[in-house]
Amino acid sequence: MSAQPSPRTSQNPNAPTTESGPRPGSTPRGDGARARLTVAPEVARRRLRARLMVWTAVLVTVASLFTLVAFHVFAAQSAFTLERLSKDRANEQLRYERLREQVASLSSAQNVIVASKGLGMVPGNSVIELPAGATAPPPPTGDEFPRSSIESYDQTKNALDPTG
Secondary structure (H helix, E strand, C coil): CCCCCCCCHHHHHHHHHHHHCCCCCCCCCCCCCCCCCCCCHHHHHHHHHHHHHHCCCCCCCHHHHHHHHHHHHHHHHHHHHHHHHHHHHHHHHHHHHHHHHCCCCCCCCCHHHHHHHHHHCCCCCCCCCCCCCCCCCCCCCCCCCCCCHHHHHHHHHHHCCCCC
């Protein structure tokens, strides 16, 4: 809406009339029409701009909240997965220890003797010693470095458990 002069005549006797002539400080126009005021469209534009800013802020807030909830859900799922994997790891370590104990007990000297007697073997009359190869690596020369404990650990681990 724009402000326009009212077609009604003024009831105020002190109000200037259009018949009294031009106002002091104003430039007279030849056609006698007053200039139109354009205050209302600027207010409407400001209100529209304010409404758009509020809606933009609301949409950004809602999108941020949804993103925050999604990250929280992913973090909770990861925590459950981590807990499950931790339990699986503990169970596998217990299983590995049980299997090592089983191998140690089945390969003990008493069990080997009992199993050999069960197969019909008898103890020998004399003990024969077989020469074994070098059990230790040769000592390092001046330009070689000794193996690290990590390499020797990996080799020992693979020798005891070749499946991994």
